Amino acid sequence: MIFEVWAPKATAVEVDVPNGRRPMSPGERGWWWAEVAEAGHGTRYAFVVDGDGPYPDPRSRRQPEGVFGPSAVYEHARFTWSDHEWKGRDLRGSVIYELHVGTFTGEGTFAAAAERLEHLVELCVDFVEIMPVAPVPGGRNWGYDGVDLYAVNETYGGPDGLKSFVDACHRAGIGVILDVVYNHLGPSGNFLRPFGPYFSGFAGSYWGEAVNLDGPGSDEVRRYFIGNAVQWLRDYHIDGLRLDAVHALHDKRARHLLAELSEEVDVLACSLGRPLTLIAESDLNDPRMVRPLEAGGLGMSAQWNDDVHHALHTAVSGESHGYYEDFADPSALVKVLTQGVLHDGGHSGFRGRTHGQPFTGVPGHRLIACLQNHDQIGNRPGGDRLPMSALKLGAGLLLTSPFTPMLFMGEEWGARTPFLFFSDHVEPALRESEGVRREREFDGFGYTWDAPDPSEEEAFLRSKLDWSELKEEENWSLLCWYRDLIALRKALPELSDPRLDRVRVEADPDGKWLIMWRGTVCVSVNFSPETLTLPPAGATVLLASDDPVASGPDGLRLPGQALAICRTIP
Structure with missing residues (x-):
């Protein structure tokens, strides 16, 4: 196996392997190399630069003992993939x-x-x-x-x-x-x-x-x-x-x-x-x-x-x-x-x-x-x-x-x-x-900075997700809301349309409500705690965050802090 490392100012570089240190030969543009026949996948190694070190390989593929330990040879070809049918995914339209x-x-x-x-x-x-x-x-x-x-x-x-x-x-x-x-x-x-x-x-x-x-x-x-x-x-x-x-x-x-x-x-x-x-x-x-x-x-x-x-x-x-x-x-x-x-x-x-x-x-x-x-x-x-x-x-x-x-x-x-x-x-x-x-x-x-000590393990442990929360009705209900929103986004081309000049928005100057139009789809938001009647009138409600939401000739009746997505007649 050939070891290589870039060290343009060095006068001597060695590779430290289990059987001892081997001198490396200078190559072009500051690169050094050495062949170690017995080295292979898993071999621990490090480099010594002008007598200092040993240091991990700057391009180490594996650090089995952590950042202060030696590097280990890792051969990518040894892993067996099963994603041969994967053709990738485009960012457009994605979540x-x-x-x-x-x-x-x-x-x-x-x-x-x-x-x-x-x-x-x-x-x-x-x-x-x-x-x-x-x-x-x-x-x-x-x-x-x-x-x-x-x-x-x-x-x-x-x-x-x-x-x-x-x-x-x-x-x-x-x-x-x-x-x-x-x-x-x-x-x-x-x-x-x-x-x-x-x-x-x-x-x-x-x-x-x-x-x-x-x-x-x-x-x-x-x-x-x-x-x-x-x-x-x-x-x-x-x-x-x-x-x-x-x-x-x-x-x-x-x-x-x-x-x-x-x-x-x-x-x-x-x-x-x-x-x-x-x-x-x-x-x-x-x-x-x-x-x-x-x-x-x-x-x-x-x-x-x-x-x-x-x-x-x-x-x-x-x-x-x-x-x-x-x-x-x-x-x-x-x-x-x-x-x-x-x-x-x-x-x-x-x-x-x-x-x-x-x-x-x-x-x-x-x-x-x-x-x-x-x-x-x-x-x-x-x-x-x-x-x-x-x-x-x-x-x-x-x-x-x-x-x-x-x-x-x-x-x-x-x-x-x-x-x-x-x-x-x-x-x-x-x-x-x-x-x-x-x-x-x-x-x-x-x-007001009252953060816990980031070095204490408790800060890490407290940050772990608690998946048992999904068993609680309130959490499950919110998950269903997110699922429904993503499903609707993928079902209606208007919602994934990236053209900003096609988006129309109006809002209350006091921040009580906002209405966003995406083609014939209208998103009405009531930020206030009171029930409000907002456009559009006579629309079909596709999805709402809270019940009851009523759509009538005067508009959409939305309870406090609620959002509804409607389809209007073109």
């Missing part, structure tokens, strides 16, 4: 379900998550989006502290566990999107620095040092991340990637990393014969993110849309602190439902400056919208979720909107378990200061 493997089930493994796929099939979602699975320090983490980016967290089931989960999803007709982090690496167990110029030398974001995408030696660094993306899509049969916080990718080259990645993924999709999806998390409100490469864009299939979340959250919760202050006026929800974003070049009070550009001509399916996600729940001190009354109204609007809707695990039944921020750093300094760092990150958001 996404986000989950965290460690808290989705009590066991917190890929195998246990696969056992719950029947629930997702009955819910009728099209993709599951799993939070990052790269190895992290300790036994619990959201995943954004990942290192060894080519490997898979062993506590979840390692590389074979992930493949088995993807295989099971495909057999169930569900695509898989993987959340990946390329804007920084975790603060613990990161051994890339001894090998080469992987970092730029300045703080790229609140979360860590910027990766080197445009400085000396950055050609191979870019290939490191693009190769990682290709690995998930090719070797793990993943259907798409969600790229974390791309606004924290510092790249001043004429051709941005995202454009280069998009082109590579398009080529791979042609080779594999199935669609591949790239979803950016971007705080820029820049439509170039989702414009095709040939139109001068960065070529992302879609991007997360915080503006829709913020407008929905404010409408159903009444909160207006922090970044919600810009969305307090009812007109904000009208604007995002018809134009995609609120911040399209105007002033943002929260930011204290103008922000964004118009998304004119961008189809709604390129904007991923949600009522809840891991950030918007987990970034609250108590990790608290929206109450059921808010979920009913919010889900009704989300799942009839022109965007690609995304749910967060447990939302569909009104899970009462929180989703807290948790970690398990092994270094005492990181462990003891984690809570302080977290509080500082959200300074000025208007929260």
Whole structure:
């Protein structure tokens, strides 16, 4: 077997295998190699650079002893797939379900998550989006502290566990999107620095040092991340990637990393014969993110849309602190439902400056919208979720909107378990200061910060879903509402129509009601506690969140905090 590693500044590199260290030979462009005949699948190894180490392989496919242990040879071809009939899934018209493997089930493994796929099939979602699975320090983490980016967290089931989960999803007709982090690496167990110029030398974001995408030696660094993306899509049969916080990718080259990645993924999709999806998390409100490469864009299939979340959250919760202050006026929800974003070049009070550009001509399916996600729940001190009354109204609007809707695990039944921020750093300094760092990150958001210590195991255990809640009538009723909404969305072409210029919305200036027209389908929402009579008159009620809902010549009589979907006569 041949071992390879990129270490352009090294004068000597050795590979450390069970039978001792072997010298490696320098090759082209800073690469070193060595042949070890007796090595094979499962062999533990590490690298020694100019006498320092041993360090894990930067492209380690497996870390069986965790981030501080040696790497292990992993041969992808040894896994037997059964998804040969899988032809992929298009993002258009789809519903996404986000989950965290460690808290989705009590066991917190890929195998246990696969056992719950029947629930997702009955819910009728099209993709599951799993939070990052790269190895992290300790036994619990959201995943954004990942290192060894080519490997898979062993506590979840390692590389074979992930493949088995993807295989099971495909057999169930569900695509898989993987959340990946390329804007920084975790603060613990990161051994890339001894090998080469992987970092730029300045703080790229609140979360860590910027990766080197445009400085000396950055050609191979870019290939490191693009190769990682290709690995998930090719070797793990993943259907798409969600790229974390791309606004924290510092790249001043004429051709941005995202454009280069998009082109590579398009080529791979042609080779594999199935669609591949790239979803950016971007705080820029820049439509170039989702414009095709040939139109001068960065070529992302879609991007997360915080503006829709913020407008929905404010409408159903009444909160207006922090970044919600810009969305307090009812007109904000009208604007995002018809134009995609609120911040399209105007002033943002929260930011204290103008922000964004118009998304004119961008189809709604390129904007991923949600009522809840891991950030918007987990970034609250108590990790608290929206109450059921808010979920009913919010889900009704989300799942009839022109965007690609995304749910967060447990939302569909009104899970009462929180989703807290948790970690398990092994270094005492990181462990003891984690809570302080977290509080500082959200300074000025208007929260009274009384969050539990994220390093305590209790924060992790409390975040696990309680599936027994489904036995309770109130939770089961909400689940049926979500199922019915998704079924109606898939049955009526008007509801999945992504053309924003076809959406008409009117709302009460005081925020008591909102009416959204999707062709001949009308969504009427009563946010107030009193019964209201709203348009349309004489329509056929297709679905309602509460009874009784009466449709007559004067309009639709809606009880307080209720939503109805009607069909009108063309």
